[in-house]
Amino acid sequence: MSEGFVQQSAEHSSELVIDEVVTYKVREGVAVVSMSRPEYNNAQNSQMTYALDKAFRLACDDDEVKVIILAGEGKHFSAGHDIGTPGRDVDKSFERTSLWYDHTNKPGGEFLYAREQEVYLGMCRRWREIPKPTIAMVQGACVAGGLMLAWVCDLIVxxxxxxxxxxxxxxxxxGVEYFAHVHELNPRIAKEFLFLGERMPAARAYEMGMVNRVVPREALLEITHTMAAKIAAMPRLGLQLTKQAINNAEDLMGKRSTMDMVFGLHHFAHVHNESVSGDKLGGFDAKAMANANKKQVAGQEPKGKSNGASAREAS
Incomplete structure (x- = not known):
């Protein structure tokens, strides 16, 4: 068993906890990879990102696994990148999964550029190319970095x-590092989504073609697993080739090159922020982003109504 894995049970299905922040279960050909930082609305620190990578590797290496479900435990799917929890670990080194060098001792803009090539852009691109169908099972908030995790999946329920x-x-x-906005939404809607920064409810995301199914919260687990079981009955190679064909078609339409271009602009913005304000995030932390979100929601919704997540949703 690899370092960081804690086996809980392995009778007819395997059930693991990976580095304390991701759970991994397999049953009847379906692997469920779950983010497990519910106390922080599954805000993604590096520990979680590397744990997700280990879980996806397990699923890819297991011939019994035909489909992978990505989930988030608790009230929300994911609050995005961790920019303010006690577990924030941006300055910590991890065993890298790509050929990018360690970022922790690098100066200026190189610090974040090297880190995000590895943990954000690089990992998300690799996860998009997992040779098995993937389904994001989303509840509650899917904010910023949470979008990246949902968007790398083939289907979203x-x-x-x-x-x-x-x-x-x-x-x-x-926008976030894995810039897929103009492929998940049409360009004019992508501009609205980014310019206003407002929440897009599930119903509109479905109208825009960004999600496959919108279901009652109490039926989410059952419907997602039913869909996964139907896909798992298909031939493995047929599924892989179909996924490869569609992903390649997206790349021919410019998805990968757009991402490369925007990643550079993203990091120019970080360096500009640091030069002007002394902070790579322009003076915003988790609390400030959450407060801005609350004010925005209060202006959008009738008084007393809110579907808001808590303090770290808007990272």
Missing amino acids: CSDDSFFQDPVVRMGIP
């Missing part, structure tokens, strides 16, 4: 109370 948001233009940053 979400609860009717879920919402999607990329509010990082508030920081002067043109």
Whole structure:
């Protein structure tokens, strides 16, 4: 068993906890990879990102696994990148999964550029190319970095109370590192999504073609697993080739090259922020982003109503 894995049970299905922040279960050909930081709305620190990578590797290496479900434990799917929890570990070294060098001792803009090539852009691109169908099972908030995790999956099934948001233009940053906005949404809607930074409810995300199904919260687990079971009955190679064909078609339409271009702009924004304000995020932390979100929601919704996540949703 690899370092960091704690086996809980392995009778007819395997059930693991990986580095304390991700759970991994396999049953009847379906692997469920679950983010497990519910106390922070599954805000993604590096520990979680590397644990997700280990879980996806397990699923890829297991011939019994035909389909992978990505989930988040608790009220929300993911609050995005960790920019303010006690477990924030941006300055910590991890055993890298790519050929990018360690970022922790690098100066200036190189610090974040090297880190995010590895943990954000690099990992998300690799996960998109997992040679097995993947389904994101989304409830509650799917914000900023949470979008990246959902978007790398082949299908998205979400609860009717879920919402999607990329509010990082508030920081002067043109969207998250895995910039798929103009492929997940048409360009004019992508501009609205980013310019306003508002929450897109599940129903509108479905209208825009960003999600496959919107279901009642209480039926989310059952419907997602039923869909996964139907896919798992298909031939493995047929599924892989179909996924490869569609991913390649997206890349021919410019998805990968757009991502490369925006990643450079994203890091120019970080360096500009640091030069002007002394902070790579333009002076925003988790609390400030959450407060800005609350004010925005209060202006959008009738008084007394809110479907808001808590303090770290808008990272």
